[in-house]
Amino acid sequence: MSSYRPLHDGWILMAASPDAGVAGVAATVPGCVHTDLLAAGMIEDPYLDDNETRLSWIGRTDWIYETAFEWVPDDHERTDLVCRGLDTAATVTLNGVQIAETANQHRSYRFPVRHLLREGTNTLTVRFGSAYAYTEARRAALGERPGPYTEPYPFIRKMACNFGWDWGPTVVTAGIWRPIGLESWSGARLAEVRPLVTMRGADGHVEVRVRVERVTEDPVTVTAEVAGVSAEARLAPGGREAVLELTVPEPERWWPRGYGAQPLHELTVRLGEESVTRRIGFRSVQLDTTDGAFTLHVNDVPVFVRGVNWIPDDCFPNRVTRERLAGRFGQAADAGVNLLRVWGGGLYESEDFYDLADELGLLVWQDFPFACAAYPEEEPLRSEVEAEARENVARLAHRPSLVLWCGNNENIEGRADWGWQEELAGRSWGAGYYYDLLPSIVAELDPTRPYWPGSPYSGAPDLPPNDPARGTIHIWDVWNREDYSRYGAYTPRFVAEFGFQGPAAYATMRRAISGELAADAPLVLHHQKAIDGNGKLLRGLGEHLPQPETFDDWHYLTQLNQARAIEFGIGRFRSLAPHCAGTIVWQLNDCWPVTSWSAVDGDGRRKPLWYALRRVYADRLLVVGDGSVAVVNDGDEPWRGELELVRHSLAGEPLAKEVVAVEAAPRSVAAVALPAAVGTPDDPGGELLAARLGESRTVAFFAEDTRVALPEAAxxxxxxxxxxxxxxxxxxxxxxxxxxxxxxxxxxxxxxxxxxxxxxxxxxxxxxxxxxxxxxxxxxxxxxxxxxxxxxxx
CATH class of the missing domain: 2.60.40 (Immunoglobulin-like)
Incomplete structure (x- = not known):
């Protein structure tokens, strides 16, 4: 028997230094300093105009959260202070006695405090040291590490993108960002419930691994039940671990979105009067890497990944509600997406995030939180990495939507290709995490799903990490240097990251920017974090579209070009299936109003790219390439019929027509050669090709728009x-x-x-x-x- 009391009321925020002029501010818990100061009217919204630039002092200040609460002694033997999330370098004090010092946003903490509680009023204080002071001290002790930014995020276990990114503001947070409370209990409690779900033939198998914390040595019994099947284990005096095995005959399987239903079953584990529930789904997952492949199989069926990269949906995660996530997940599902990659510069996401993924059949690729930099492996960081990994692997092991653990984002590539080796001069950079520590933790705690050391990665440490012939690649020569037509030169096995920029919706820009809306206006440029971002936007128009003369034209044409670039790339890669087994676009969402690679902007508005994604991620797709049409069928039924190919003049007059009988088997691509009569124009600048199969139609031009004699629209x-x-x-x-x-x-x-x-x-x-x-x-x-x-x- 246990009881839980949240401690979310009565908090006061103050700066540790009186010089900061912040004292007695009512604080919201869970929350953070920025949102508290914003609610108190003490700062301007960092997402608007260039307010961000005047708020850097917040991340360089020590902050104190304090509350008083009443406590009455109860009959329990133990009371713990449970902190689900402290951001980040915190000192916790109860009634003047220091309980602990912490330094990891990515994990939770539990401290026994019954001996410190007193009847009547108690005072709980959490002091957050400056994240900059912490990181700078670690950097001085461990030595500099290379990365794309000067910010010191590799030296602290905190959401990296808080320190700014090429799409995000620099808002270095502090605060009690997840629930905090007191849990009282007696005898024994369920400290960890870790169900490992697999398929054995047609039957579902659940191995429930239970860890018990206890204050008495009496024998206890643990039971587990799911789908009408139950098991129990008796722990002898002093026993702390148990394994319960349940076999469910022929359960209905959980499938990714577009492949079947998502039945979930409630697993209940009991210890005395305490119970813990987990929703599980029966399915198997494997990663096929034969001959350089990178193909996910769910229930022994290869899945073509139609994915998007996910970044934290707000720089202040306490503002991301289940309702907001449901809206964003709905936008992903409606665009034909079947996988979300949780990017390594963010977080292990909330229970709501994984609940929704389980319910909607959206697969989850989970990066461990390492991104785009060399990370020290020395103490105290190594122990923190191990602790957070153990906690989160155990926390998420039962999730049917989770199909891959990935060690990092671009760190292996960085060391191999970005000139890090000379700069590192032999210092640690993260290899021990990606090749040893993390895979060993996954193998121990979650052997039901694959682990991949990083992305991009070719399958072995001695191979070039970004080789299109093997494993996963990231494509960034397009956008940074090359025209998007270069996607057509790639024949990859799996594209885990690629993207093209476009501005946010007009209403989003108008809300966030009070001054002039012009492409080169200072406040507009402040909401463009990529190096030479606006220059790349204009150069990226190339011969595809005319150069804009007004803001309205700039806004429409660059948004359109973003959509076209990604539609072209995905169409190319889908036409290569099964050789290419998936694409993960950078990126679905934004954390604030900004010009970026997202399909949904920081205010939640769908950009033109979203509509292009919906079209190119449809189950059935026609892709017109050089001399052929790819009939892409990612459905369960054959796609057969007469492919109608018509070459038109720009006035709509049919110039030539061919009809080709075609059949694409389920989950396959059929290539149809373009007959010369329709595939070879008499006048490339004055003609187009229309391809139709059933309800699917695509229109392709024989020349870029700037070389087409487009009529004035009527x-x-x-x-x-x-x-x-x-x-x-x-x-x-x-x-x-x-x-x-x-x-x-x-x-x-x-x-x-x-x-x-x-x-x-x-x-x-x-x-x-x-x-x-x-x-x-x-x-x-x-x-x-x-x-x-x-x-x-x-």
Missing amino acids: YDAQAEPVEGGYRVTVTARTLLRELALFPDRLDPAASVDDMLVTLLPGESAVFHVATGRRLDPAALTAFPVLRCVNEARR
């Missing part, structure tokens, strides 16, 4: 109110290239169901605009809300 457009918003119908009188609607320019809460639609003369498109406001119908069908590449000059 169309009829009408907006009419309907329940929940407006229906906008556009009928083309000429070719309309990449038709898009941006209703957030009229109502920041408005959204549209589709965009980036190319229409031939006579064709129509219907858009549904969701809004709670009355809008001007004429404005919904006029510039700059309604856009296309070949619109009439204004």
Whole structure:
């Protein structure tokens, strides 16, 4: 029997130094210093304008959280202070007695405090030392380590991107960021419940590993039950560990999204009157690396990964609610995504995160929190890494959505290819973590799923890590140096990271930037963290699109180019299946309003890239390449029919037509050679190809837009109110290239169901605009809300 009392009320925040002028501020727990100061009106929102630059003092200040609470002695033998998350260098004091010093945001802590509690009023104080002071002391002791930024994040076990990134602000936080409370108990308690779920033939097998903490040596009995099957184990006096095995005959299997259902079963483990529940799903997972492959198999079925990289959804994680996560996960699922890669510069995410992944069938690739730098392996960091890894591997081992543990992001590549070896001069850089410590912990605590030392990685330490012929690669010559057409030169096994930038939605930029909206305006540039980011945006237009002359054109064309680049890359890689077994786009989400590689911006608005992802991540896809059409079928049923190929003039006139019978088996790609009559244009700048199979259609041009004689757009457009918003119908009188609607320019809460639609003369498109406001119908069908590449000059 136990009882838990949260300690979330009555907290006061103060700066340790009176010179900072912060004292007696009401604090929210869980929370952090930035959000507390913001709520008190003592700082400006760091996400707006360039306010971030005036708040660096927060990360260089020591902070004190303090609360008083009443306590009445109870009949329990033990009372623990349970801290689920302290960010980061903390000293914990109860009634004037120091309990502990901690230095890891990625783990929890439990301290026995019953002997310190007194009847009546008790005072709990948590002092957070400056993360900068901590890291600088470790760096001085251990020696500098190379990385892409001057910030010292490798020297502390804390969310790395708090120190700034090429898409994120520098907001170095401190605070009690996860729940804190008192747990009282007697006899024995369940300290760890670690179910390992596997399939043995048609049957489900659960090995429940239990660790017990106890204050008495009496024998105790642990029971486990799932799906009507139960088991028990009796621990002898002093016994602290038990293994309970349960076999569930022929359970319904858990499948990734798009491959089947996601049945979950409640596993209950009991020790006396205490019980712990875990939701489990029966499935198997393997990683096939034969001959350089990198293919995930779930339930013995190879899965083509349609993935996105996930970064922390807010620099202040306590603000990320289950509702907010559900919205973001819904956006991922609606775009055809089946895997989220939790990137190594962030966090082990919340229980809500993995709950939603389990429920929706979104696979999770979990990086350990190491990213883009050399990490010291000396103490005290090594012990902290081991402690956090053990806790989180055990915490997540039962999750059916979790399919891969990955040692780090880009650190192996950094040492091999970024000139680190000379700079390191023999100092440790993380190899002991990625090749020894972490795989040994996974093998011990979670042998049910694969481990991969890092990404990119080719399968062995002595191989070039970013080799397209083996393992996982990251593609960043595109965006940094090369035109996105270079994706067509790659024949990879698995692309775990690649991306292309575009600005946030107009309404997001307008909220975050109070000054002029111009591509080169100082406040706009502050919300562009990539080196020469805006220069790369313009150079990236290349011959694909015209150079913009106004902000409105810059905004539309660079967003469109982002969408086109990623659609081209994914189409190329999907057409190579099964040789290529997956793509993980950088990135799904943003943590603040910024120009970045995301499909969903920092205010949660879908950028044009999101609509392109939905199209190119569909189960069925037609990809027009050089001399062929790839018929991509990632569904459970064959895709057969007559592939209609029509070469048109830009006026819509059919110039040639071919019909080819085609069949793509389930989970396969069928390649169809383009007949010369439709694949060879008479006038590359004046013709296009339309390919249709069933309800799928794609339109491809024979030349880049800047070399195509696009007609001046002419169309009829009408907006009419309907329940929940407006229906906008556009009928083309000429070719309309990449038709898009941006209703957030009229109502920041408005959204549209589709965009980036190319229409031939006579064709129509219907858009549904969701809004709670009355809008001007004429404005919904006029510039700059309604856009296309070949619109009439204004």
